[in-house]
Amino acid sequence: MIFTTRQLPRSRTREANVWGVIAKAFLYAFLICLGIVVIYPLIWMALNGFKNNTQIFGDPFALPAGLNWHNYVQAWNQGVRDYVSVSVLVTVASGICTVLVSAWTAYGLTRTKMPAKPLVVGFVLGGLMLSPTVAVIPLVKMMQALGLYNTYWALIILYTAFRVPFSTFLIRAYMLDLSRDLDEAATMDGASEGQIFWRIILPLCRPIIVSCIILHVLFAWNEYLFAMIFSSDPNSQTLPVGLTSIMAKHGTNYAEVFAAMTISALPIVIVFFAAQRYFIRGLSDGIGK
Amino acid sequence: MAVTGIKSGTGFAGAAKRRGAGGRPRPRLRNLFSFRWIAAAVILIGWFVYYPIVDNFIVSTTDQDIYTGEVTNVGLTNYDRLLQDPVVWTSLWNNALYAVISIVFQVFGAFLLAAMIEGLASEKWRRFWRAIYFVPSAISITVTGLLFYFIYQPEIGLLDAALRGVGLDVLIRPWLGDAQTAIYSIIAMSQWQGFGYSTLLFAIAIQKIPRELYDASIIDGAGPWRRLWNITFPLTREMTGLMIIVTITGAFQVFNEVMVMTAGGPNNSSQVLGTWLYQQGFIEDNFGYGAAIATVIFVVTMLTGIAQLIYTRRRRVQF
Numbered sequence: 282m283i284f285t286t287r288q289l290p291r292s293r294t295r296e297a298n299v300w301g302v303i304a305k306a307f308l309y310a311f312l313i314c315l316g317i318v319v320i321y322p323l324i325w326m327a328l329n330g331f332k333n334n335t336q337i338f339g340d341p342f343a344l345p346a347g348l349n350w351h352n353y354v355q356a357w358n359q360g361v362r363d364y365v366s367v368s369v370l371v372t373v374a375s376g377i378c379t380v381l382v383s384a385w386t387a388y389g390l391t392r393t394k395m396p397a398k399p400l401v402v403g404f405v406l407g408g409l410m411l412s413p414t415v416a417v418i419p420l421v422k423m424m425q426a427l428g429l430y431n432t433y434w435a436l437i438i439l440y441t442a443f444r445v446p447f448s449t450f451l452i453r454a455y456m457l458d459l460s461r462d463l464d465e466a467a468t469m470d471g472a473s474e475g476q477i478f479w480r481i482i483l484p485l486c487r488p489i490i491v492s493c494i495i496l497h498v499l500f501a502w503n504e505y506l507f508a509m510i511f512s513s514d515p516n517s518q519t520l521p522v523g524l525t526s527i528m529a530k531h532g533t534n535y536a537e538v539f540a541a542m543t544i545s546a547l548p549i550v551i552v553f554f555a556a557q558r559y560f561i562r563g564l565s566d567g568i569g570k
Numbered sequence: 571m572a573v574t575g576i577k578s579g580t581g582f583a584g585a586a587k588r589r590g591a592g593g594r595p596r597p598r599l600r601n602l603f604s605f606r607w608i609a610a611a612v613i614l615i616g617w618f619v620y621y622p623i624v625d626n627f628i629v630s631t632t633d634q635d636i637y638t639g640e641v642t643n644v645g646l647t648n649y650d651r652l653l654q655d656p657v658v659w660t661s662l663w664n665n666a667l668y669a670v671i672s673i674v675f676q677v678f679g680a681f682l683l684a685a686m687i688e689g690l691a692s693e694k695w696r697r698f699w700r701a702i703y704f705v706p707s708a709i710s711i712t713v714t715g716l717l718f719y720f721i722y723q724p725e726i727g728l729l730d731a732a733l734r735g736v737g738l739d740v741l742i743r744p745w746l747g748d749a750q751t752a753i754y755s756i757i758a759m760s761q762w763q764g765f766g767y768s769t770l771l772f773a774i775a776i777q778k779i780p781r782e783l784y785d786a787s788i789i790d791g792a793g794p795w796r797r798l799w800n801i802t803f804p805l806t807r808e809m810t811g812l813m814i815i816v817t818i819t820g821a822f823q824v825f826n827e828v829m830v831m832t833a834g835g836p837n838n839s840s841q842v843l844g845t846w847l848y849q850q851g852f853i854e855d856n857f858g859y860g861a862a863i864a865t866v867i868f869v870v871t872m873l874t875g876i877a878q879l880i881y882t883r884r885r886r887v888q889f
Contacts (some may be wrong), residue, residue, distance in 0.1 A: 389607025410875035416622035442618035502709030
């Protein structure tokens with residue numbers, strides 16, 4: 282009796298192992314195939330930047346004849362450089378403004394004796410529900426009236442205004458979890474609200490602020506609707522809009538367009554891999570809380 | 571809230587008087603001074619986020635002459651026109667299609683994929699797959715849209731070449747130039763681009779489930795499917811619900827990929843509300859009608875936003 286009861290689970294385990302191995306093989310095969318479907322088009326894009334037009338019209342699966350950087354250099358000199366500088370400027374400026382304004386707001390909402398807090402929280406976070414598409418026509422009228430239409434100032438202001446609700450939401454959640462001991466001690470020692478913010482709270486919030494910056498970079502570098510509508514002037518175009526201009530201008534020179542696309546995708550992929558940890562924290566705090 | 575405002579107002583006056591008499595300001599005044607922390611955000615959001623939404627309703631009841639700039643009030647005429655515009659109905663249908671297909675792949679598909687990845691034994695490989703699938707989401711939709719514009723092209727594209735390679739010549743077509751397939755091709759690109767993002771979010775949700783629950787169910791003899799259905803799925807239900815709502819909201823705001831790949835064509839077959847708004851408001855210079863289309867997007871996103879609010883207020887899964 283004892284013998285059989287011991288043997289039974291063992292044979293069951295062995296059977297499970299066989300099925301387990303087969304299931305595992307299928308699982309890995311699936312993950313690898315999906316990985317190829319995801320990555321191969323991107324590699325194809327980068328490789329096409331090394332080809333010339335004759336090769337591009339040949340076998341699409343063929344590898345380029347060699348590492349010919351000509352198209353990349355050409356794309357860089359024919360506009361991509363300017364688009365990159367506008368994109369960097371807009372991303373950095375709106376990123377700094379967004380993080381500062383959000384951190385101030387989150388501080389005001391969590392650490393001060395400000396009245397009407399729930400009302401302000403509702404007002405700021407309510408901004409999360411409003412979509413840029415709906416606001417775009419009135420914003421054009423407004424920017425024209427302010428004389429900011431067709432300048433990157435319009436983009437810096439709008440990226441900040443539309444991202445402050447989300448960043449505030451993230452930073453506020455983080456500040457609510459911070460212990461109050463330190464700032465209470467500082468208040469006892471006579472520190473002002475300003476001193477407490479800059480010297481104590483802001484440094485403590487560094488992890489979530491890094492996450493906010495990463496998420497903002499990803500947003501501002503890739504944003505298209507506002508960028509397209511508020512920068513028809515070639516000198517204030519960001520990369521996504523600039524790419525469509527290149528496409529319209531040099532649309533027949535496919536290789537150069539592929540090179541330009543690769544140049545514009547590369548920085549953000551590098552940022553993602555370098556800052557994955559912060560990025561994932563931002564995402565999980567943003568949707569999980 | 572109004573009551574608080576009035577109270578602090580009197581406090582302010584009182585404090586000012588007392589200060590005149592040489593005393594320290596009452597705490598109330600200092601509390602009001604704390605408003606400086608939120609002032610920048612309130613001004614920015616009020617001016618550039620809330621006010622345009624209100625203004626949009628006003629614009630939608632007007633007609634602007636492009637040449638003279640003269641604005642006339644036309645009441646609800648633009649909304650009348652909206653109901654009779656066949657392209658608006660095509661757009662609504664395409665947006666809905668976007669939502670449904672995205673829910674299948676980017677919510678349920680991503681959930682299954684995340685469960686598969688999180689079931690792997692080595693943390694190194696879990697991290698690897700999560701990162702690989704996420705890469706397209708980091709890249710701008712403009713780049714991925716242009717990339718697929720080329721992939722779908724008959725002469726140089728990968729898709730038709732691959733179909734020819736496996737002998738499925740009957741399927742070969744100009745995917746974006748065919749009114750039957752244009753919108754589906756765009757949606758397919760969007761799935762390719764976005765599934766890694768939601769997979770990452772589901773992976774984070776799955777990681778929060780305590781390991782003991784799985785250990786206990788393995789001891790009870792439950793197989794992987796049972797564990798998936800009895801533990802993983804119910805305990806990530808909150809995330810699933812949230813993702814469905816977020817996906818619907820996103821589907822009704824689609825603009826970038828359609829603009830880059832087809833600009834709504836051929837023959838308006840791939841128009842969505844966002845691109846039709848752009849076409850009417852900015853190409854045909856008809857701000858009033860464009861604003862009316864924007865109102866439709868506003869109504870849909872407002873409904874999903876309220877649904878999200880109600881959903882997240884409900885009691886959460888507690889461990």
